[in-house]
Amino acid sequence: MQLLRRNRRLRTNEAIRSLIREHTITPNDFLVPIFIVEGKGIKEEIPSMPRYYRYSLDILKKEVKELWSLGLKSVLLFVKVPDELKDNKGTEALNADGLMQRAIKTVKDATPDMLVMTDVALDPYSSYGHDGIVDDGYIVNDQTCEVLAQMSLSHAQAGADFVAPSDMMDGRILAIRELLEKENFKNTGIMSYSAKYASAFYGPFRDALDSAPGFGDKKTYQMDFANRDEAIKETIMDVEEGADIVMVKPGIAYLDLVRDVRDSVDVPVAVYQVSGEYAMLKAAAEKGWLDHDSVMLEQIMAFKRAGAHIIASYFAKDVVKLLG
Numbered sequence: 001m002q003l004l005r006r007n008r009r010l011r012t013n014e015a016i017r018s019l020i021r022e023h024t025i026t027p028n029d030f031l032v033p034i035f036i037v038e039g040k041g042i043k044e045e046i047p048s049m050p051r052y053y054r055y056s057l058d059i060l061k062k063e064v065k066e067l068w069s070l071g072l073k074s075v076l077l078f079v080k081v082p083d084e085l086k087d088n089k090g091t092e093a094l095n096a097d098g099l100m101q102r103a104i105k106t107v108k109d110a111t112p113d114m115l116v117m118t119d120v121a122l123d124p125y126s127s128y129g130h131d132g133i134v135d136d137g138y139i140v141n142d143q144t145c146e147v148l149a150q151m152s153l154s155h156a157q158a159g160a161d162f163v164a165p166s167d168m169m170d171g172r173i174l175a176i177r178e179l180l181e182k183e184n185f186k187n188t189g190i191m192s193y194s195a196k197y198a199s200a201f202y203g204p205f206r207d208a209l210d211s212a213p214g215f216g217d218k219k220t221y222q223m224d225f226a227n228r229d230e231a232i233k234e235t236i237m238d239v240e241e242g243a244d245i246v247m248v249k250p251g252i253a254y255l256d257l258v259r260d261v262r263d264s265v266d267v268p269v270a271v272y273q274v275s276g277e278y279a280m281l282k283a284a285a286e287k288g289w290l291d292h293d294s295v296m297l298e299q300i301m302a303f304k305r306a307g308a309h310i311i312a313s314y315f316a317k318d319v320v321k322l323l324g
């Protein structure tokens, strides 16, 4: 054959492959989720998330210093709230001396330049394990937004750089933005979980925080995974309401949405590679059925290729260590 174009020429060796590579992975891509518990000296492994841990505040200090030394400069904080502090209104979420508020200060104290984002949703605080106030079995929208706004303000007062509402109530971005503006937290950002699906991939996370819904499911607020156009509607509305960063969640099974959203808005797009995605790879690797590191890098690269600017991933530390 005498072909004019041979694509394989550009794949001949690693030097040419790296020269023409369209996407790269760096520590700057990652947002590191961290689970926090009350107590001292605690670093407990989450059973359904092998080698991922819950930290007490003293150990959290060491952890964030290590992240910083690896070039990981952004964290997303989640707290596991003791049962006796849970109620229907998420009262504890507004406690200025609550675990989240202390965790924010702890991270800022240990690593002052670390970007601190906080999860804003009622489920870890809710006696029903739902993301909002429950009334007669229904998750009430508007009243929940008021609490989410107060919760965001409390996180901002404790020193959070960004709040990350993960609940999917209508209008919560506007409620949060307006309160932050009014209280003069003009530079506190909002990363909205704007296209968040009702997904079975969140199972291990709910183990980690003991936050599984006590009744029913989350389908009256999180999105139906059969829908694609709806993700754009949700995302555009959140940008209009003041979201600085938008997010698609889960990750690998939702890459079509990452690309759609990237093409539809002019703000940075985050993707969340969720707990179930982490658990699947860990389990398959433990069995010797998949090569852990190779599959991990392939998945992270897929997020970049799909158009994500930010990747929230439990693999962040593993990836960065591997890249060296």
Ligand SMILES: NCc1[nH]cc(CCC(=O)O)c1CC(=O)O
Binding pocket: 119, 121, 123, 131, 166, 167, 201, 202, 203, 204, 205, 206, 218, 273, 274, 275, 276
């Ligand atoms: N609103 C809470 C929240 N924030 C992030 C996740 C899931 C993260 C993961 O699975 O890694 C969830 C669980 C849920 O919505 O039920």
Ligand SMILES: [Mg+2]
Binding pocket: 168, 169, 170, 171, 194, 234, 237, 238
């Ligand atoms: Mg919405």
